[in-house]
Amino acid sequence: MKRQTAEIVREYGPFEGSPKVHGVTFDGERVWFAAGDKVTAFDPQTGREERSIGVPGSAGTAFDGRHLYQIAEDRIHKIDPKTGNVLSSIPAPGGGGDSGLAWAEGTLWVGEYRARKIHRVDPETGKVLRTITSDRFVTGVTWVDHDLWHGTWEGDESDIRRIDPETGEVLERLDMPQGTGVSGLESNGADMFYAGGGAAGKVRAIKRRRQNG
Amino acid sequence: MDSLITAAALALSAGDALGALQRVALRDDPPALALRGIAMAQLGELARAKELLRKAARGFGPREAVARARCVVAEAEIALASRDLVRSPATLREARATLEAHGDRINAAHARQLEVRWLLLTGHVDEAARALEAIAPPGLPPAMGAVHELLAADIAMRRLRAKDLRAALERARTAATRARIPSLLAETEKAFRILDQPVARLFTRRGPRVASFAEVEAVLASKALVIDAWRHAVRQGRTVVELARRPVLFGIARALAEAWPDDVAREDLLSRVFGAKRPNESHRVRLRVEMGRLRRLLAELAEVRATARGFGLSPQQPTREVVVLARDTDGDDTVVLALLSDGESWSTSSLALALGTSQRTVQRALGTLAAAGKVQSLGSARARRWTASPLAGIAGFTPPLLLPVRLPID
Numbered sequence: 001m002k003r004q005t006a007e008i009v010r011e012y013g014p015f016e017g018s019p020k021v022h023g024v025t026f027d028g029e030r031v032w033f034a035a036g037d038k039v040t041a042f043d044p045q046t047g048r049e050e051r052s053i054g055v056p057g058s059a060g061t062a063f064d065g066r067h068l069y070q071i072a073e074d075r076i077h078k079i080d081p082k083t084g085n086v087l088s089s090i091p092a093p094g095g096g097g098d099s100g101l102a103w104a105e106g107t108l109w110v111g112e113y114r115a116r117k118i119h120r121v122d123p124e125t126g127k128v129l130r131t132i133t134s135d136r137f138v139t140g141v142t143w144v145d146h147d148l149w150h151g152t153w154e155g156d157e158s159d160i161r162r163i164d165p166e167t168g169e170v171l172e173r174l175d176m177p178q179g180t181g182v183s184g185l186e187s188n189g190a191d192m193f194y195a196g197g198g199a200a201g202k203v204r205a206i207k208r209r210r211q212n213g
Numbered sequence: 214m215d216s217l218i219t220a221a222a223l224a225l226s227a228g229d230a231l232g233a234l235q236r237v238a239l240r241d242d243p244p245a246l247a248l249r250g251i252a253m254a255q256l257g258e259l260a261r262a263k264e265l266l267r268k269a270a271r272g273f274g275p276r277e278a279v280a281r282a283r284c285v286v287a288e289a290e291i292a293l294a295s296r297d298l299v300r301s302p303a304t305l306r307e308a309r310a311t312l313e314a315h316g317d318r319i320n321a322a323h324a325r326q327l328e329v330r331w332l333l334l335t336g337h338v339d340e341a342a343r344a345l346e347a348i349a350p351p352g353l354p355p356a357m358g359a360v361h362e363l364l365a366a367d368i369a370m371r372r373l374r375a376k377d378l379r380a381a382l383e384r385a386r387t388a389a390t391r392a393r394i395p396s397l398l399a400e401t402e403k404a405f406r407i408l409d410q411p412v413a414r415l416f417t418r419r420g421p422r423v424a425s426f427a428e429v430e431a432v433l434a435s436k437a438l439v440i441d442a443w444r445h446a447v448r449q450g451r452t453v454v455e456l457a458r459r460p461v462l463f464g465i466a467r468a469l470a471e472a473w474p475d476d477v478a479r480e481d482l483l484s485r486v487f488g489a490k491r492p493n494e495s496h497r498v499r500l501r502v503e504m505g506r507l508r509r510l511l512a513e514l515a516e517v518r519a520t521a522r523g524f525g526l527s528p529q530q531p532t533r534e535v536v537v538l539a540r541d542t543d544g545d546d547t548v549v550l551a552l553l554s555d556g557e558s559w560s561t562s563s564l565a566l567a568l569g570t571s572q573r574t575v576q577r578a579l580g581t582l583a584a585a586g587k588v589q590s591l592g593s594a595r596a597r598r599w600t601a602s603p604l605a606g607i608a609g610f611t612p613p614l615l616l617p618v619r620l621p622i623d
Contacts, residue, residue, distance in 0.1 A: 022214070022216075036223045059216035059219060073216055096220075097215045097216070099215050112215075113214065155278060155280065156276065179316060198214065
């Protein structure tokens with residue numbers, strides 16, 4: 001297992017009226033984050049808040065190229081980011097104990113916080129297709145370059161880790177500085193992770209080094 | 214943090230305790246238990262709230278020391294609000310140390326405010342003052358700042374320092390106004406009234422009279438020889454002779470001072486101090502011994518002189534006044550009633566702890582008060598709690614305990 005200290009490149013926020021950051025996602029231009037009673041987008045170049053949609057967002061956020069998926073209480077809502085309308089809704093696999101959310105290859109991946117699990121879920125029906133077990137509380141979940149990454153946060157300790165999606169084995173770890181938690185997690189598809197900072201109200205950009213093979 | 218916990222916390226911070234409960238009612242994981250505990254506390258279900266928080270604290274894992282410490286603090290706050298003083302504050306101090314070590318300054322300060330409150334309720338005024346000084350008010354949220362100043366006011370009041378009391382109350386009012394919490398502002402305004410109320414009785418050459426805080430402070434600052442029945446001491450300026458552990462000596466001193474500049478007949482002293490209805494020779498011997506002790510202790514301040522019929526008190530400088538400073542009313546039952554005037558329900562053991570007296574004494578006082586319709590009890594045996602009856606007609610002064618708004622899970 002490779003283990004390094006997470007390199008925080010930039011911090012965004014705290015944002016006015018959004019004391020906490022829950023889920024985080026990236027639509028190719030903007031970073032979206034769930035702020036409790038709304039979902040807010042900002043430009044990662046300028047750090048400026050661009051818009052907010054008034055849908056409840058109490059945990060993970062994901063983007064499938066067209067829609068936002070947002071965990072609210074014990075449901076996952078599919079949302080039109082242009083209008084903020086909820087298009088459909090499925091039960092969340094953890095029954096409300098859910099944390100992170102990611103979209104990859106036609107399915108949703110949902111972290112279940114204290115159960116230390118990640119579920120692969122059918123986005124149409126909510127049916128659980130598969131479950132991977134972690135050894136830490138699971139927060140954000142994201143896919144990048146065919147790799148599955150998730151955030152962990154237990155008390156003061158937090159890291160971002162790459163795991164084997166079949167076995168759950170930890171392949172790589174980026175340790176966060178003491179007291180710096182990761183709530184939501186998303187990659188920008190290139191060399192950066194965006195990590196929600198929970199009650200710190202921040203989103204942090206964290207360097208991701210490409211694999212050498 | 215998971216989805217429903219986040220949603221429930223959001224509801225709770227918006228004042229919707231029932232909405233929060235609805236979301237986590239069926240969950241028994243530690244964050245859910247903690248949230249349920251806080252929600253129950255806000256709904257006034259203190260016993261259940263304490264139980265839930267204790268369970269939550271036990272459930273948090275070794276990496277979640279901060280979450281556990283916050284539960285301990287919340288539980289201690291509820292214990293204080295329900296006047297359960299018997300539990301030692303050691304666990305609270307430990308939790309505070311954990312919070313400090315993890316940089317949770319606000320919750321650590323909150324824990325310390327609770328320690329101060331516990332110390333005040335159990336009569337450890339100097340320790341309370343020291344603990345309060347360890348908190349730096351700048352940077353505290355306004356509501357906590359207001360509580361800080363109300364605690365400072367409480368200390369000033371117990372030390373009979375009118376100027377400090379007024380200053381602390383002014384600062385409390387400013388902070389409460391900034392916090393915009395009506396109950397806190399109301400508490401501050403209520404506390405201001407204590408400044409004008411009679412709080413003590415003074416026995417002077419011209420007879421007894423009631424006095425306000427400012428007058429009490431003026432007497433203590435004057436050159437008078439003060440027999441302080443509030444704290445069982447004889448004082449003049451900075452010279453203080455503590456007699457708190459010598460009740461007989463204090464009783465003699467007070468009797469002599471009340472008679473001053475006259476003397477007191479030996480028989481009167483015997484009946485007053487020893488409760489002797491038919492004094493015998495052994496009483497007289499004992500009085501002589503006690504007089505000798507008192508004479509030595511007070512030598513610097515006053516002369517205890519023998520007269521033809523008994524004893525008298527003469528200040529070392531004849532121009533000095535002699536004043537007795539007593540509570541507005543005396544007796545165990547009055548003090549018990551004063552404690553109950555905070556409107557909370559107290560157990561006998563907590564009252565005894567707060568008064569530094571025995572449970573038997575407290576029970577006796579409660580019996581008298583209950584017979585007079587001034588207190589009422591709820592429950593039986595160990596669960597029995599006492600409250601002042603609404604007809605008791607007494608003004609209280611209790612800095613509020615704001616039940617936790619900072620959630621133990623974050």
